[in-house]
Amino acid sequence: MQEITFLQLSITVLFLPLLSFLIVILYGKKFPKLYLLETGSIILGFALSVLLMIFKISQQLNNTLSFNMTWIDFGNVPMLGHLKIELGIMLDNVTVLMLFVVYLISMLVHIFSLEYMRGDRLYNRYFAYLGLFTFSMLGIVLTDNLLMMYIFWELVGLSSYLLIGFWYEKKSASDAGKKAFIVNRVGDIGFFLGILIIFSAYNTFSFAKVFEQIGMGVLPFDSGAWLTAAGILIFMGAVGKSAQFPLHVWLPDAMEGPTPVSALIHAATMVAAGVYLVTRVFVMLTADAMLIIAVVGAFTSFVAATIALTQNDIKKVLAYSTVSQLGYMIMSLGVGAYAFAFFHLVTHAFFKACLFLGSGSVIHAMHHEQDIRNMGGLRKKLPITYLTFLISTLAISGVPLTSGFLSKDGILAGTLAFGSLTGHWLIPAFGFIVALMTAFYMFRLVIVTFHGVPKNKEKFDHAHESPFVMVMPLVVLSALSLFIWYTPLPHAPDAGWFISDWVKTPQTVVPENLRFDFMKSSAPGEINGEVVHSASYTEALHHAHYPAMALSLIVAGLGILLAFLMYQWKKIDPDLVAGKVKPLYDFSLNKWYIDEFYDAAVIKFTLKFSGFLAWFDNTIIDGIVNVSAVITRLASKIVDLFDIYIVDGFVNFSAFISGFIGLSFRRMQTGKVQTYLVFVVFSILILLIIINPF
């Protein structure tokens, strides 16, 4: 296939869902069957993306194809020279794999929704929104520059907002949509500022050009600290979208959306966009930035896992487990295990989508019951759902023969290697504790939902296995959770094609002095700084492989055993345990009180402050305006009085005086010549006396 065909194909694949979104949103009311067109376009897009993946990997395995065009041309800008903003797409192996994952899950969710959403008042609009989401997500995947990444990043936020609040008549749903959008915006501000640092320094948004310049030693504002800052700020975008602590609070609430949406957006694809973003900018991350990323990821996975232990809503447990697994991926990137982070992204997308759709199948069967305490024994009623759910649970717990075992093990080995090289042992420690908790709470979920005796007899009696269109996606996704698709040897991910051929850790461009010691070219065994990770890291990873595997098997087994002891065989009473550690239990059940903290410290404060400013504006600022108006009026009144009594008084007084004088002299005007003669003579006499010439 020609290079140009690749790019044309990927542009088609990108715009197909947008086109169907526009058609359905504009004509959906008139033609109630239009959702079929939308679903059809996704199926077509999936077929094309499969083609794209096959051809890319078979023909252009090690090449990066890209295409861009000028979006805004500023011409010859004073002092900067020719400045333009370009948009473009880029195809490498990571891109085509993501395209495949996004399209596959999107397609399966579409098919699942055909039945799940049947009878909804806004059936067509639901599919239109799914199309909009798919388009936005594909944009993130295909972009070759930061600006376009940000554009689609926000569009994904919009479609997430629309889909979380799809049942907008429910207050909780519209609240959740709003919360998701606003919390994400917090991260996006950081992301945007990071982009601004990059653009100010390099006058381009393109990944390749930015990395090239960093590689040549050009630093933002001539300082390594700014490069670190750019990395951390861009990572803030991922903190929002991938629900990392402390911005993870929106994801559990987002479960207000329809369950297939949770599977597509809030488990498999959109939330992985943050991880994808970090993989894209991975090569420009300095040691400081990576360490912060690793710590945030590790802490997030820990916090979320502790919360998931005690939740009783089937979707909430899955939501927190998603947050926890995303933390894993982020942590993995932070410690430098790039390939395993992306690997885990893919495997997690499949098994978590399967878990969510499985929970959808359960909720559907139970007539919108989500509390696992009212379930139990469902494996008899929903055998296929149970089986697929179980396979996915085994995968997320890291049991051998599953995909999750491969990717999790790789991540844990990466953290161990990192710990041994840098002394940050806390990160692998978090990793293994989380693995233990994950196995425990996932099996708790399975046992309480599917095993034992039914708690709600009436709902149980009405429950029945879901129809084919809902079950088929579960089967496909659980099949993809087995090891065989990724490597022929179930214990060695590096032996497979995924890690060894398709996804390779790229070469860092960060200047030597800003890298970890083990990434410097002077590190033992390093050849001319050609590889991101020095031989010492590879060696450490190699050494860590078997210990990590053994340890992760132990903790997973322990977690599963504990779950069976407490919930299946009832050897340990969970309530008794909860009672023993009451404060910790409450802390977990109430999600570390983070929402309460935000509510009091951020939301209430902002509203109070805005109320104060509105008062200030109305009373003080506008008050000054009104007071000056009053003062002006007062002054004009005074001037008026002055005018009436003083100025005009003076005028009137002079008039009066002249009148008075006139009046007194009027008497002289007798009209008789004799009188006038007398006046004349007397006047002359008086004048003579005064002048006295003699």
Next chain:
Amino acid sequence: MLGFPILTLLTFIPVLGMIVVLLLPNDRAKEIKYTSLLATGLQVVLAIVLMMNYNFNAGGVYDESSFQFIEKFRWIEIPGISWLGTVKIDYFLGVDGLSTPMVLLTAIISFIATLSSWNISNSVKGYFALFLLLDTGMMGVFVALDFFLFYVFWELMLLPMYFLIGIWGGPRKEYAAIKFFIYTLFGSVFMLLVMIGLYFSAQETLVDGSKVFTFNLLALMDQSNYTADGILSPFNPNNIRFIAYIALFAGFAIKIPMFPFHTWLPDAHVEAPTPISVILAGVLLKMGTYGILRISYPIFPEITRDLMWYIALFGMINIIYGALCAMAQKDFKKLIAYSSVSHMGYVLLGMASLSTTGINGAILQMFNHGTITAMLFLIVGVIYDRSHTRGLDDFGGLATQMPVYTGFVTIAFFAAIGLPGLSGWVSEALVFVGAFGVDIIRVLTMISALGILLGAAYMLWTLQRIFLGKLNEKWNQLADLDKREYAMLVPLAVIIIFLGIYPSAMLDIMNTSVNSLVDFLSNGSANFTLSGL
């Protein structure tokens, strides 16, 4: 160049319309409305003709030869009155990349505001006559290149606005109208003083070699025209250019409106009828920022450079303060009014950067804010016409009752929030790109970025309160949009989406001029350094 005086036509067609309206008898409301529609419609056609014949590579700004569609005639000539000398004032019109977007905006918004005026029922004749006069004033401000002419148009627009708010407004219309009038007039006084000061400081050389005092804006930008002892001449060591700059800036700042001169705006908006709010937010506010770019910047480049940090500071205050005030409002219209304060802050911030990206962003933001806010006020008008209330808490669940309307609201709201793909984001992003690149205002820019968070918060909260949730049964009779409302909202929505995807359509118009302006501010005006302070 065209064979007819397109700028004069653009400016005075509304006056022709006004004359026809005045000649029509009072009871022919329909004819009066159609005359106005025709006049503003013709204006739109002319604006499109202008754009099609526009040369994208001509700079303008300070160079008369690269201005386009120039019309220049001697307008007032008073020969030799004692020490005044010969008074010569030109009727001087022309456009460049700074004004063309504003001409387009004025034409579009006036047309849509006419459509929105269709429901006016008392003294139709007076209303439309004043409306058209207002239109001429606005258009004139954007095409005048002579300070005197500029001032005449500036004042011309004031009077009709006063009556339009004061007669056709809401309950507190007299208060709002007089507040608007006095406030703006207060600013105009400063402008007048500076104008006269400049007049007596610079002399233009005529064709015959004689020198006369001048109001020509382009002549005032050329420092070689200044006399040795003019009060505002850079060559006069005792000049008061700094004070003049502040005074002029204050005059423009009131119009923007810049904190703390903004309090006339919420009152004027709340009381004004919908179409007048549309005009006010859509066009009038831009006159302030346009005036700064057209007059303050190139005539006082050295002071502009000194004060850029302060301009950015006020931009930041507008953004954050306006957004927080908006969040606390209970009245839909007042909320939109405060959001205008916030969004105009981006214009100030972009202008303060003195960079190509920042100023392009600022002008684009002026255009985008004009269209987006016009749409928002129309949206308020639609709901107010039907329910006679604007309380944010009086509604709920309207999305179920009026789905199409809600669709338009969603577009407008997300455009205001700055969602990529819609026009508002492009200009905001360019403003940030430009401002962030300048060392001294970088911190202010970073703080301003909070505005995009606050904007999302109050807009989505508003969307939720009015449109989401269960339908308030009180409103189950409300009809969705009618044809006329479609005609108002569709063009704006199309512009907003189009410019979001393809902003170059507008940026290419302004870019060459912005580059000239930036170049002029940094190099071309190097001799403007003899600051009085």
